[in-house]
Amino acid sequence: MPEEIFPDDYYKYDVTKFKRFLDRFPEDIRGAYSQEVRNAVSGIKKNKGMRVIMCGMGGSAIAGDIIKAYLDSEDLLIETVRDYSIPGKLTKDDFIILTSYSGNTEETLSCYRQIRREGAQLVVMASGGKLEEAVNSGRVPFIKLPKDMQPRAALPYMFFTLLRILEETALISPRNDDVTQLLEHLHRQSLSDFAIELSGKLYGKVPIIYASNKFYPIAYRWKTQVNENAKSVAFSNAFSELNHNEIAGFETKNGLYHVVIISMDEDNARMKKRMTLSKEILQEKGIDVTELNVKGNRLVKIFNAVLAGDLTSYYLALRYRTNPTPVTTIEMLKRKMGPFI
Numbered sequence: 001m002p003e004e005i006f007p008d009d010y011y012k013y014d015v016t017k018f019k020r021f022l023d024r025f026p027e028d029i030r031g032a033y034s035q036e037v038r039n040a041v042s043g044i045k046k047n048k049g050m051r052v053i054m055c056g057m058g059g060s061a062i063a064g065d066i067i068k069a070y071l072d073s074e075d076l077l078i079e080t081v082r083d084y085s086i087p088g089k090l091t092k093d094d095f096i097i098l099t100s101y102s103g104n105t106e107e108t109l110s111c112y113r114q115i116r117r118e119g120a121q122l123v124v125m126a127s128g129g130k131l132e133e134a135v136n137s138g139r140v141p142f143i144k145l146p147k148d149m150q151p152r153a154a155l156p157y158m159f160f161t162l163l164r165i166l167e168e169t170a171l172i173s174p175r176n177d178d179v180t181q182l183l184e185h186l187h188r189q190s191l192s193d194f195a196i197e198l199s200g201k202l203y204g205k206v207p208i209i210y211a212s213n214k215f216y217p218i219a220y221r222w223k224t225q226v227n228e229n230a231k232s233v234a235f236s237n238a239f240s241e242l243n244h245n246e247i248a249g250f251e252t253k254n255g256l257y258h259v260v261i262i263s264m265d266e267d268n269a270r271m272k273k274r275m276t277l278s279k280e281i282l283q284e285k286g287i288d289v290t291e292l293n294v295k296g297n298r299l300v301k302i303f304n305a306v307l308a309g310d311l312t313s314y315y316l317a318l319r320y321r322t323n324p325t326p327v328t329t330i331e332m333l334k335r336k337m338g339p340f341i
Contacts, residue, residue, distance in 0.1 A: 013318050016325040016326070018314065032158075041123055041165055051095065054099065059150070062158075084111065095120070096120050102126070112131065126144070127147045145161070163179075192311060202312070206232075206233055206255055208236070211239070212263075218305045229317045231317070260289075261289060261292070262294065
């Protein structure tokens, strides 16, 4: 389906030009992966069995989840924390990477205070805000991210900066070849046609995004992008857990849904069979299903699927005649919460 058939007058709803962040995805990957982080991590001591804990919320946290999916086969323990505190007692052997794009996320600031009290190896990533002020006064290693992005649009910078940190601390081997293949692939392939067509199918329906547990962070990213860009409710779940509960919920059809199944060539055979059978069952019950089959290098697969979701949520926003950029309800909630002291 060519992009030209998407109504031209819908683009006027992108008042603040959110599309520019999607268009510069490869550029941001290249910028993040080529940046110098050695000085910031030079004091980090690698210990056998050390915990790597990534703290953040929203768009600042998803990079940690996707890193875990990408490095699934590595002998590296990675945890993602979305909360006001990090569970358990911290030690000097723990390595914490604190991420808040704005630098003002109160849950992340709370974790920062805990880390400073209890002690742990720490690196902070932010574009400024209270976190930058805190690390400057506390002489904490700090990596400054470019300003003027929405946190959800900063995923390439967040992810590939995290990747560079793990490389420079020798926790993983260099990933230059994977990144080079990804950049070549993104320059070759346009996902806009797929996204435009799928956004039309999702219009007026509740999207439900499924993937295997290993790649569930991608399904969750799709869900949150529909929430924030299209200002629309969406849900996500993982195989095979959903086969033990959620699939029974479609026996009573009490809404309009469209299920998107994200399948990877490395999902095991039994998982693929579950996906196929689930798709057949859902279709028999009158539920529309789209399957996105992704193949190749794992990093290419992950970001191919991520960008497909980002673009789909963007075009869905325009179909709803909505500016994708502002998140008015989130900002209203933050104001009502009052200052974090």
